[in-house]
Amino acid sequence: EGWECLAVWLRYSAMRQLDWQRKYHTKPRELSQSQDALTQRLTDVYKKDAALRWLLRLVIAAVGRGGTSDMGQRIRDEILV
Numbered sequence: 886e887g888w889e890c891l892a893v894w895l896r897y898s899a900m901r902q903l904d905w906q907r908k909y910h911t912k913p914r915e916l917s918q919s920q921d922a923l924t925q926r927l928t929d930v931y932k933k934d935a936a937l938r939w940l941l942r943l944v945i946a947a948v949g950r951g952g953t954s955d956m957g958q959r960i961r962d963e964i965l966v
Contacts, residue, residue, distance in 0.1 A: 888940050895947035924948060 897903050927948070931941045 888937060888944065892940060892943045892947065895944055899947040920948065 894903070924945070927941055927945055931938055931945075
């Protein structure tokens with residue numbers, strides 16, 4: 886399903902090895918909504934598929950928590966550091 890690729894990509898992103906979103910002007914609100922949607926999807930799959938739980942733990946560990954208000958700005962600031 887691509888969970889392995891997502892786990893690797895997010896891990897490299899968390900380690901600041903990937904250079905993405907630097908040349909784009911993504912709105913903080915969109916970042917936080919996307920991250921929130923991703924964490925919701927991950928938790929849904931985690932509840933339904935016990936065989937993938939070990940892999941989803943790796944993915945969840947590399948993703949910060951999504952949210953609203955200033956969370957989007959914090960996510961954007963982390964990307965730009």
